Amino acid sequence: MTxxxxxxxxxxxxxxxxxAILIELTDEGYRLKVRGEAPTTVEKxxxxxxxxxxxxxxxxxxxxxxxxxxxxxxxxxxxKGDAGVDLYLSTSSAGGGLQMLVAGxxxxxxxxxxxxxxxxxxxxVMDTIxxxxxxxxxxQIARIRHLRPDMIxxxxxxxxxxxxxxxxxxxxxxxxxxxxxxGSSYELPxxxxxNVEARPAVxxxxxxxxxxxxxxxxxxxxxxxxxxPARDEIHELFMEHVMxxxxxxxxxxxxTSAPVMPTPGAVGLIIQTIAKQRDxxxxxxxxxxxxxxxxxVFQGTFNRTVSxxxxxxxxxxxxxxxxxxxxVLRWVPFDIDESELRNRIKNKMVRPTTIPSLQRDLQVExxxxxxxxxxxxxxHKEFATELKGVRKSRDISxxxxxxxxxxxxxxxxxxDLVVGSGGVLSHAPRRVQAALMLVDxxxxxxxxxxxxxxxxxxxxxxxxxxxxxxxxxxxFERDCLVILGACIAxxxxxxxxxxxxxxxxxxxxxxxxxxxxxxxxxRVALSPGQTANCHITPSKGVDVGAGPGQAFxxxxxxxxxxxxxxxxxxxxxxxxxxxxxxxxxxxxxENLDLYPRST
Amino acid sequence: MGHAYTPGLKVSxxxxxxxxxxxxxxxxxxxxxxxxxxxxxxxxxxxxxxNVVTSNIARQLGVAAADIKDLLLVxxxxxxxxxxxxxxxxxxxxxxKQTAEAPTxxxxxxVSKVSGQAIFREEPIPVEVKAYVGGIVSEVEDTFGVHVDSxxxxxxxxxxxxxxxxxxxxxxxxxPTSPLLATDLKESHRGAILVGGSFAPLxxxxxxxxxxxKALVIGGIDAADLKELLGYDLGVAITGNETVGLTLxxxxxxxxLAMSAKTHRLLADKAGQTASVSGxxxxxxxxxxxxxxxxxxxxxxxxxxxxxxxxxxNSTVRIIRDPHFGALGxxxxxxxxxxxxxxxxxxxxxxxxxKDGEHVTLPRANVELVDERI
Numbered sequence: 001m002t003x004x005x006x007x008x009x010x011x012x013x014x015x016x017x018x019x020a021i022l023i024e025l026t027d028e029g030y031r032l033k034v035r036g037e038a039p040t041t042v043e044k045x046x047x048x049x050x051x052x053x054x055x056x057x058x059x060x061x062x063x064x065x066x067x068x069x070x071x072x073x074x075x076x077x078x079x080k081g082d083a084g085v086d087l088y089l090s091t092s093s094a095g096g097g098l099q100m101l102v103a104g105x106x107x108x109x110x111x112x113x114x115x116x117x118x119x120x121x122x123x124x125v126m127d128t129i130x131x132x133x134x135x136x137x138x139x140q141i142a143r144i145r146h147l148r149p150d151m152i153x154x155x156x157x158x159x160x161x162x163x164x165x166x167x168x169x170x171x172x173x174x175x176x177x178x179x180x181x182x183g184s185s186y187e188l189p190x191x192x193x194x195n196v197e198a199r200p201a202v203x204x205x206x207x208x209x210x211x212x213x214x215x216x217x218x219x220x221x222x223x224x225x226x227x228x229p230a231r232d233e234i235h236e237l238f239m240e241h242v243m244x245x246x247x248x249x250x251x252x253x254x255x256t257s258a259p260v261m262p263t264p265g266a267v268g269l270i271i272q273t274i275a276k277q278r279d280x281x282x283x284x285x286x287x288x289x290x291x292x293x294x295x296x297v298f299q300g301t302f303n304r305t306v307s308x309x310x311x312x313x314x315x316x317x318x319x320x321x322x323x324x325x326x327x328v329l330r331w332v333p334f335d336i337d338e339s340e341l342r343n344r345i346k347n348k349m350v351r352p353t354t355i356p357s358l359q360r361d362l363q364v365e366x367x368x369x370x371x372x373x374x375x376x377x378x379x380h381k382e383f384a385t386e387l388k389g390v391r392k393s394r395d396i397s398x399x400x401x402x403x404x405x406x407x408x409x410x411x412x413x414x415x416d417l418v419v420g421s422g423g424v425l426s427h428a429p430r431r432v433q434a435a436l437m438l439v440d441x442x443x444x445x446x447x448x449x450x451x452x453x454x455x456x457x458x459x460x461x462x463x464x465x466x467x468x469x470x471x472x473x474x475x476f477e478r479d480c481l482v483i484l485g486a487c488i489a490x491x492x493x494x495x496x497x498x499x500x501x502x503x504x505x506x507x508x509x510x511x512x513x514x515x516x517x518x519x520x521x522x523r524v525a526l527s528p529g530q531t532a533n534c535h536i537t538p539s540k541g542v543d544v545g546a547g548p549g550q551a552f553x554x555x556x557x558x559x560x561x562x563x564x565x566x567x568x569x570x571x572x573x574x575x576x577x578x579x580x581x582x583x584x585x586x587x588x589x590e591n592l593d594l595y596p597r598s599t
Numbered sequence: 600m601g602h603a604y605t606p607g608l609k610v611s612x613x614x615x616x617x618x619x620x621x622x623x624x625x626x627x628x629x630x631x632x633x634x635x636x637x638x639x640x641x642x643x644x645x646x647x648x649x650n651v652v653t654s655n656i657a658r659q660l661g662v663a664a665a666d667i668k669d670l671l672l673v674x675x676x677x678x679x680x681x682x683x684x685x686x687x688x689x690x691x692x693x694x695x696k697q698t699a700e701a702p703t704x705x706x707x708x709x710v711s712k713v714s715g716q717a718i719f720r721e722e723p724i725p726v727e728v729k730a731y732v733g734g735i736v737s738e739v740e741d742t743f744g745v746h747v748d749s750x751x752x753x754x755x756x757x758x759x760x761x762x763x764x765x766x767x768x769x770x771x772x773x774x775p776t777s778p779l780l781a782t783d784l785k786e787s788h789r790g791a792i793l794v795g796g797s798f799a800p801l802x803x804x805x806x807x808x809x810x811x812x813k814a815l816v817i818g819g820i821d822a823a824d825l826k827e828l829l830g831y832d833l834g835v836a837i838t839g840n841e842t843v844g845l846t847l848x849x850x851x852x853x854x855x856l857a858m859s860a861k862t863h864r865l866l867a868d869k870a871g872q873t874a875s876v877s878g879x880x881x882x883x884x885x886x887x888x889x890x891x892x893x894x895x896x897x898x899x900x901x902x903x904x905x906x907x908x909x910x911x912x913n914s915t916v917r918i919i920r921d922p923h924f925g926a927l928g929x930x931x932x933x934x935x936x937x938x939x940x941x942x943x944x945x946x947x948x949x950x951x952x953x954k955d956g957e958h959v960t961l962p963r964a965n966v967e968l969v970d971e972r973i
Binding site: 039062137138141142163164165167168171172175176177179198201204205309314315317318320321322338339340342343344345346347349350351352353354355356357358359361362427429430596 | 718822935945946
């Protein structure tokens, strides 16, 4: 079927903006032709997400100079002559996305596995109920009643284990008799993915009160997670029940050639594909208007977290509230009145679709983005852990080590690639701004490649990969993933002000050598398409990837930014006095050519 | 390109509005289609199921959950008093019997033979829904509630806090550009929907609460004052349940911002009339903005609603972000191609001619349509 598809239109209905891309089959394969965007229309007088879709597609057809929307106001599928497209796909996180409640018997075991399944399916987890979460049953019931989730995922027990705790949880849900968030005319979908032997008890407790779906246990044994059946069922029910209730979705569903996918689920697909194809450790981040999603693949394990209230428009005020004024201000390269800053942030919150047109406004938004990214990675590290409760065999040296099971698997030194997505990163006026936002917030260690989603189209390519994997891969490699360059960040300190490390770059035109000096941040050009063999010799006690004091070598890909030599330390050191801070940031801005010089 | 989409808030003296007044669960609807209702009319009532209290009675008795049903002294579904015996163990040779008691008064709903957990439901909680706005009941949703239709003045704010209230409109002054000071408040403002000008500092907000003002409609407030008033930093704009003692409707934004002349004039025209005000704001999916509704029977001015969000050459717009935040102007040009801003971002822009004749170029995202002539 692939060869017959000449054109693909894909939209992503975000909470703030609806983005549309047009992909066409050319002599070079599938390529991105144009993109368009318009505000998402969940606000009155429209109350219909398809209005925003049509507005974004209208921009696409104007730029592509060919008709896509017919006289009846609908997207023309299939393509006839120059008009219409062969395939129309969409993802969505408008309508608040998929909001779920998860429940499991033990907080750090089945409940956590259930949380991973829900997050992996693209949900926002509103709360996690477990038998040992220290809440009284009546408090748990009150919480379930109050939350009104779109769906519940219930798990608990390994197969063949005790059934009474799972039955108790099901009874709590039954007693709460929760109503879905959108529309009271349908039964709340509940997915049961727990101990197979507790199925009859669960059916008895909630079978009649809810739309119960039963799938394989997501934690069949203590040392095994089986999340796919639960994730697939969540997707299925999301399309069937939840999306149908949101304004305009029934219409959108009828337009698309394949089911509408939750945006984070689609981005997760793409991140996993990159990690697999390149056999590397990856962190992907999608910073949206309302939420920030972090995806990672370490040791072949995929994890996703949603920081539900960290975002650049609807949730921008919460970034300030969560990070604290001081943490935000440390990234701002000028003095600003606190009251003025607070008003600016609140004005963005109440008018989330506005964009900065002044340099200082942009710098404040990028400061807030750093904090949103930093906080969301902290949350991700806490969640992306080894399976808890697994009995490990240990040798004598490990027996003296206090770390038990459940350590984070996010290892910033082992990280190969960071991919940033979302308006503030993808649309940063200079790519080096996006690179530094990623470096400042994530503080990668050793040698790490930095990339962005060129025009913020990972969600659309994620959904496309499920239908047309060839087209998705071609567009992703050629038009979506933009390699910015690499960051080299030594960890540890050198004596006096001696260089932290010496870097030798082997290039076709000759070698180049640099020192990484404590406190300094500099940039070395390495153009897109170029690669360089990089030899790093750290000072005694300093680690760049091979262990303290050990030389390290890696091939580095060039990009629009080149190589950032980051001697600022890990954790990153920023002077605490306002004067010294402004002076340090000004120096970094100058070294990196971060902003236009007129300001 | 001749037009573009942009959002806008509704400010009209001749708007039709329908407000759904729906119970959270089925109950009793107290009015019928065609009835005339006032803001305080109770239109529907229901009894919310009482809170649930659980008790593992099998564990209390030291018996297997599977056996618990045989030991019940009270049938499932019965009403019970607090402390009433629910189940009793057989003991050893009839001795040392253990008794499980009801932890609360209410209904003993069920006990699980898998977990041994008993569920008791307390007395139902009554809930009432008022009409909120004066009008006619246009539709009854059986056992759930009604839709109230009304016409009149409608002013949407950009942000608000506090619950639904109603009361007479009182104007604090005649200048939409002046801040409202605590000293401007009068005894006659008690119970009123007070309309101020550009800005209300914290001491004014506190004075309003002290004075018993039901709602304040104001151009701007300071974010730091809001934090003080609420006692916490509002992270996400989902409001309506605040209990600070004042419903607040901010019409323009945060900072000192003159209230739109049209908003001020429309509300001044309705001084003394009963208005319904809600501070509920939800800037997420299913967006809700705070509102002031003043039903009236006569349409004196023709409908001048904004044309469904379409911006044309000569449309009147308000700039909603710095620079020129709050300024009104007319659209002079809507070029199709993206332009570079000072930040170097390439975005779609428009050119606006301000009141004083100055031409400014802005991102399209930074204006909103207003149905105001300048």
